[in-house]
Amino acid sequence: MVTVAVAGGGGGIGSDIVQAILKSNKHEVIVLSRSSQPLLTKQGVDVKIVDYGSVEQLEVTLRVISCIAAYGTNSTAAELSLLEAAKKAHVARFVPSEWNSPCHDVVDLYSGKGTVWKxxxxxxxxxxxxINGLWMNVWGPGCIRDEEEALGAYKNRPPFAIDLKAGTAIIPGDPSQKMVLTKTQDVGLFVAAALDLPNWEPESRIAGDTLTFTEVIQLVKRICGKDLRxxxxxxxxxQELLKGDIDSxxxxxxQLLLAVALGRMGFEPTLNDLCPDIKPVSTAEYIKRHWTCD
Structure with a gap:
């Protein structure tokens, strides 16, 4: 058993990672948070309220492994503080906040991830x-069944590119461009399993499914009987749109659509073969579960 510190484990992808580690019943979990997390405390999780600006405080808190999912104001500075504290505390392993694909140079909000990665x-x-590609959960908003599960870490956000409730879809770039899609809960399962691997590669690439937007739209037609506009x-x-005066x-x-169009969401997985017991949800399974009544 090892101790895993998850920064930002009270919400978003961090929450799915914490739940997967708890479910494995193999490791102790500490959640680093800016605020109390009563639901996690009820589950027996040790929640440490921390100041991400204080390397000294973080150094005392961190033990053995730091599994980082840091978000919020100035997350880059927070992660750099966590990294410095991890070095001083001699933790065994460190995971930066990525949970997408390497597109730091395309998506402005991800630029800080490149700084942390270096x-x-x-x-x-x-x-x-x-690296897990596009979250499958972006197609959960407005679903007709089990919406909380459908959304996973993607709560309180609008649908991305394909809006099944409105019946619309955007295909960015070449319609034959492949992209990786992974349910956030499956990301958590792979992260939990990776804690038991004897060695880590610099990149752990996860794929729940690999499809084109055209193929996803065809699945919607076949499973739901719905033609999307x-x-x-x-x-x-x-690129022309991004030259204009648009809000953040x-x-x-x-920019995320552009990253898909440029092929940044397409890659070969590495972690799937190392964790063969995990059977990630396919896009077809996801659509059938959450967008049909059968």
Whole structure:
């Protein structure tokens, strides 16, 4: 048994990771949080309220492994503080906050992840970053069954690219461009399983499914009997839109579409073969479970 400190474990992808580690019943979990987390405390999780700006306080808190899912104001500075504290506390392993695909140069809000990644690589710690492509849960908003499960770490956000409730879809770039899709709960399962691996590669790539947007739209037609109204947006269309005066939310949305169009969400998994007991949910299974009454 090892002790795993999860920064940001009270919500988002951190919550799915914490639940997966608890379910494995193999390791002790500490959650680092800016605020109390009564639901986790009831589960027996040791929740430490921390100041991410204080390396000294974090050093006292961290033990053995730091599994980072840091979000919020100035998350880059928070992660750099956590990394420095992990080095001083001599933790065994460190995981930076990624949970997508390497597109730091395309998506402005991810640029800080590139800074953290460079610092992690030169830290002297054993590390890995989890690459999981696009969260399948982005198609959960408005579903007709088990919405909490459908959303997972994607709560309180709008659908991305395909809005099944509204019946619309955007295909970014080449319609034959493949992308990796992974349910956030499955990401948690893979992270929990990776804690038992004797060695970590610099990248742990996870794939729940690999499809094109066209194939997803065809699945919606076959499973739900629903034709979606499709809009095609080329790389040039997206780049032109991003030159305009748009708010930060729209910029993030179109930059993420651009990342898909540029092929940044397509890759070969590595962790699936190392954790063969995990059978991730396919896109077809996800759509049938949450968007049909059968």
């Amino acid at each position: 610092a992690v690589q030169s830290s002297g710690l054993e590390y890995t970053r989890f 499709i809009t095609h947006m080329s790389v040039e269309n997206l 939310g729209e910029r993030f949305y179109y």
